[in-house]
Amino acid sequence: MPKDHGIGASQKRREDVRFLTGAGNYTDDINVHGQAYVHFLRSDMAHGKINSIDTSAAEGMPGVVRIFTGKDFEGVGGLPCGWQVTDKNGDPMKEPPHPVLAQGKVRHVGDPIAAVVADSLEQARTAAEAIVVDIEELPAVVDMAKALQSGATKVHDDLADNLCYDWQFGTDTATTDAAFKNAAHVTTLELVNNRLVANPMEPRVAVGDYSRANDEHTLYTTSQNPHVIRLLMGAFVLGIPEHKLRVVAPDVGGGFGTKIFHYAEEAFCTFAAKACNRPVKWTSTRSEAFMSDAHGRDHVTKIELALDADNNFLAVRTDTLANMGAYLSTFSSSVPTWLHGTLMAGNYKTPAVQVNVKAVFTNTVPVDAYRGAGRPEATFQLERVIDKAARELGVDPIALRRQNFITQFPYATPVAVEYDTGDYEATMAKMEELMDIPGFAARRAESEKNGKLRGLGVNCFIEACGIAPSNLVGQLGARAGLYDAATVRVNATGSISVMVGAHSHGQGHETVFPQVVAEMLGIDESMVDIVHGDTSKIPFGMGTYGSRSLAVCGSAMVRATEKIINKAKKIAGHLLEASDSDIELKDGKFTVAGTDKSVAWGDVTLAAYVPHNYPLEEIEPGLEETAFYDPANFTYPAGAYACEVEVDPDTGKVTIEKFVSADDFGNVVNPMIVEGQVHGGIAQGIGQALLENCAYDENGQLLSASYMDYAMPRADDIPHMANYVVDHSCQTPCTHNPLGVKGCGEAGAIGSPPTVVNAVIDALHSGGHTHVNHIDMPVSPSRVWAAINGQ
């Protein structure tokens, strides 16, 4: 019997009541009395020198409150980068300034040049048209390889070139080279991990407010981590101390990573609210989102895999160019390095793994974490090269993977991380069962009868989630700790508010977190609510990204609840005239072990707040506890994915006929929500594999900046639900957090792109198109058709 409450129950999402009835409270729903509106005048050139900005005509226009340019921000800091990467020579990465409004130069299409604050948005827009900007266009660098050539135009004049860092990691060169020299077979693959735009349903919004009465700032913003924004903006940009700055991230309509970062518009609205002595609101249009939200991925990679004569993996070596865009976004530097290089061992016991990454500045929108962040890049190249190797060697791709699986845990990889637990054989076997691999030949024959080519693609992945021990990430260059915090506030009548540092923007925390607390206390979930997204209400929090909410913040909540239980047992012991060590908590009742003497949860909580009969000399009244939790390691969700595609050889159109995921997320609190997360993640991965591409022309003009040109996945791009099977029954619980959970938010987006591409290549080979070894994503009809026809 499935559970109907507590941990393991598929509780319906309580937040959906407001989301599905239009009763959510998103940042754009927040209007502060007297607010003005800002419109940003953005560069339509990719690169240029600002000769002059004449705002005089615009300033006199109706409704204009004030016009700001880069000059107004000369006295404040730039937008900081949160992770300092050290290159292979021991030098720090190049960290050019990132002004709130452009100073001296514009460096990408969308770079804000000026900001008009006016009584209405229309007035602000109209006035912006009257600003006369004299910009001398400079040649733009877009292609990473060209950007690194000597003599290339420099994005930042003060730097020697466009190289941010040259990073090397893992096995030393001599050992790696020796492994390749001794290899019986080497497979090489060059590929592109396409540039993506996250496109959360809700565009970004910021509302700045300032109170002269008490010198307090409030920023309402679409953020995945309000405390991080408070820290970055307060300490580094505007110099506002924490106690004078409140950051609120209310309901947020999807983030996918792109709402982690601290953006110029947030700092602007906070700054301008004080400068204008009026609340200032900005709501991104979808067009603005395409050129101001941090983009994702954009890697160009060469990967080599060395195998011995028995097909055992000997070594992996990668060489990647990673696009940083024009400026370093908040966590941009960590994505191609620590979130990517550390995963290059995959699920395999390859003894030598060496990762080389050059990060490059270009005249494009900054690139940063996007669902999976570094791990999809690692998985895609490794699983594609393994598939190519299997084809070259004429061996079964499943068998080749199986033969090289890590089977002993804990396992220390050559790329610094130690996998605590896992069972890759179990997820592979589960995937084979759900996919009905033996039936594939018959399904292929059926497709061929209809003139279609059918392919089967498989893929394994591992990810490092729940980032991670603060002392470790500190050594690696993170400028933050990566713990999280929770306060459990038990009210007098026994109801509970849990203030959590994690932020929910689609993950279902409001449903899942109470399931854990209710299970621990044996009370009904309806007695527990979580509070999140407001720095004035919650103790602290590093926010939600990297599938960390339950593994890190959930663990803090467990620790705080344990403190509550300990204190409540003392109160119960007093009420029951027994030693607290003899008190047991079960089903919401405190019982003296071995007796029928008990006291209810609500009587204990009431005693804590009405301490008439209470051990005041031993413990304080009240029942509220806070815990900070810093994990001992990453968590390592892993899985085996498979999909079957049909390719129409006449048109190149690919359709996904069936998709199966067998994931190991450790323990699962709410299976339905986990399945929803994986369904969504796979859909996003299918989007990357088949449809999405952010395109620039050679002049740095952004070409795909609307849904006419940027193809998001739609319902009919994913298989029918009956053929869209997500399974999480293989469970090796995480060994180092109290819930044994690993995180499920990114898995689908990590595991699916190589699965799809592997399947397409398999289909083409079955049709005799054996010259096609790779097609870069998105595997669009035109690219497939061109590959088939050798063009």
Add this chain to the structure above:
Amino acid sequence: MQMTDSRTIAATPEEVWAAILDPEVLKQCVPGCTEMSGSAEEGFEATVVQKVGPVKATFQGTVVLSDMVPGESLTLTGEGKGGAAGFAKGGADVKLKAVEGGTELHYDVEAKVGGKLAQLGSRIIDGFAKKMADQFFTNFQSVVEGPQDAEGDAPDEGGDGEGKKKGWFKKLVS
């Protein structure tokens, strides 16, 4: 994008040359042009209203003539700013050659767009630029040669695009 084409105009190279330098002629020929001032020596300033796919804008622009070899060749370089719509810039190398029946006008055109025009209109911009160039030189041919038949409208002064289109279309099918 780049394109190359040529057409034969029933006029002498000298007449064609004079027409190219005349702001009134240019105003009649640039599709959507509502204002044109200046001179061949100092350059022209123009206002052009155009719609590219979903983006409609008024472009304030300049046209500069250079590399002028009277009666033989010149280069037109233009740049238009459309405010929130972005910008368009381009150039045309024009060569004139006396041929039987008039003058062969040969042109190499290069066009670039930026900002919202590129973001929303990139799929249609090549076709649009080709259409603009074709229209310009068709208009030019018509202005230089004069009306072909009784009903053949000279381009009207107000720059009424619809009226113009009908006029040219009639001529094409007549």
